[in-house]
Amino acid sequence: MKESSSSKRDFLKKGLTLSLGLPLVGSGILSCTTGEKQAAPLRILILGGTSFLGPHQVAYAVSRGHKVSIFTRGKTVPTVNTEAFDHVERLIGDRQDNLTALENREWDVVIDNSGRAADWTRRTAELLREKAGLYIYISSTGVYYPHLEADVNEDTKVLLQDPVNAEGEAPERDSFGVMKAKSEVEAIKAFGKDRTAIVRPTYMLGPADRTDRFMYWPLRLARGGDIFVPGKADDPVQYVDVRDIADWCIRLAENKTAGTFNAAGPENAQGVLEFAQKGTEAFDVTSNIVLVEDYDFLQEQRVSFIIPWIMPKDDYYASARVQNSRAIGAGLTFRELKTTIKDTYDWWNSEAVDPERKTKYEQNTRTVLAREAEILEAWKVTRE
Numbered sequence: 001m002k003e004s005s006s007s008k009r010d011f012l013k014k015g016l017t018l019s020l021g022l023p024l025v026g027s028g029i030l031s032c033t034t035g036e037k038q039a040a041p042l043r044i045l046i047l048g049g050t051s052f053l054g055p056h057q058v059a060y061a062v063s064r065g066h067k068v069s070i071f072t073r074g075k076t077v078p079t080v081n082t083e084a085f086d087h088v089e090r091l092i093g094d095r096q097d098n099l100t101a102l103e104n105r106e107w108d109v110v111i112d113n114s115g116r117a118a119d120w121t122r123r124t125a126e127l128l129r130e131k132a133g134l135y136i137y138i139s140s141t142g143v144y145y146p147h148l149e150a151d152v153n154e155d156t157k158v159l160l161q162d163p164v165n166a167e168g169e170a171p172e173r174d175s176f177g178v179m180k181a182k183s184e185v186e187a188i189k190a191f192g193k194d195r196t197a198i199v200r201p202t203y204m205l206g207p208a209d210r211t212d213r214f215m216y217w218p219l220r221l222a223r224g225g226d227i228f229v230p231g232k233a234d235d236p237v238q239y240v241d242v243r244d245i246a247d248w249c250i251r252l253a254e255n256k257t258a259g260t261f262n263a264a265g266p267e268n269a270q271g272v273l274e275f276a277q278k279g280t281e282a283f284d285v286t287s288n289i290v291l292v293e294d295y296d297f298l299q300e301q302r303v304s305f306i307i308p309w310i311m312p313k314d315d316y317y318a319s320a321r322v323q324n325s326r327a328i329g330a331g332l333t334f335r336e337l338k339t340t341i342k343d344t345y346d347w348w349n350s351e352a353v354d355p356e357r358k359t360k361y362e363q364n365t366r367t368v369l370a371r372e373a374e375i376l377e378a379w380k381v382t383r384e
Contacts, residue, residue, distance in 0.1 A: 039254035048113030056246030118182035125190030146315035207347035218345035224285030233273035239308035261327040
């Protein structure tokens with residue numbers, strides 16, 4: 001135990017003096033480095049690592065010479081940055097009931113991508129608190145739900161208990177935001193504020209997204225022509241490229257940065273009209289944006305969100321009004337929107353995406369993508 005405590009003090013006060021080799025110097029995976037000064041090599045454990053955010057974290061960490069271990073159930077196969085996983089230690093277990101692979105091991109940093117229950121976070125954080133220097137928990141701006149007040153910052157009180165229903169009954173399980181908020185508490189309880197980084201991303205976009213909530217934009221913008229854009233011109237939107245979060249997590253680890261951060265982009269406030277206009281820059285086609293500002297009409301057409309736009313009403317009034325200055329001050333940077341859109345489009349049309357998934361989405365008659373012409377025609381009729 002003394003040796004572990006000493007390791008923690010070294011991590012916090014003296015920096016890292018590990019002498020791991022750089023097995024990937026000169027290999028293709030190093031092409032994603034940006035030329036900035038390399039940090040001392042770290043031993044990084046990623047809880048998760050094979051889904052959306054993880055493969056981008058793995059690729060960036062490996063490219064910078066870090067030694068990466070991932071802890072998963074062994075069921076999800078990464079579909080991007082697959083070459084990076086040749087240099088990764090794979091640990092198999094289950095956050096629910098099998099942490100054996102994590103026992104009697106030490107790492108410099110733990111990145112918790114897969115905390116889907118507060119108990120999961122508590123068990124892993126308690127197990128590793130004397131075996132790692134920094135715990136990075138990937139949370140969400142969903143901790144602020146319901147989003148009733150604008151300009152919330154990291155010190156805004158979050159909801160730690162879901163309200164009871166009209167019958168006075170509590171929900172059987174925590175909502176997403178409450179689960180994340182409780183998990184943050186467990187991480188800090190185990191590691192302390194000076195050794196915990198809480199990262200609260202807004203909606204993450206980019207290659208390897210396992211949802212289809214953003215795909216309207218790259219697919220539709222690529223075609224050009226009259227493009228349906230919902231909402232008032234200045235309806236706020238917030239989003240962040242998954243790779244910006246991934247790279248930043250590794251830099252937080254390198255810099256031993258603790259604290260709580262709203263990881264929301266873009267850097268400056270942006271309305272949905274500007275978002276769409278900038279999005280058209282991703283493709284060399286002629287586009288005409290048709291802005292439909294009538295909320296009542298949009299609701300009649302069953303259009304209340306096309307991520308990153310969410311109708312800013314009721315519980316979602318401020319979902320895209322989150323302050324991000326603290327994260328920017330801690331080094332979070334943002335790719336251009338056109339890069340995110342084009343790269344997502346290219347990924348969608350690559351072999352990385354199952355053809356059945358593509359067909360299921362693109363031929364789904366209930367999506368806005370499929371109903372766009374119908375919506376625009378109805379909008380035209382209302383304005384005649």
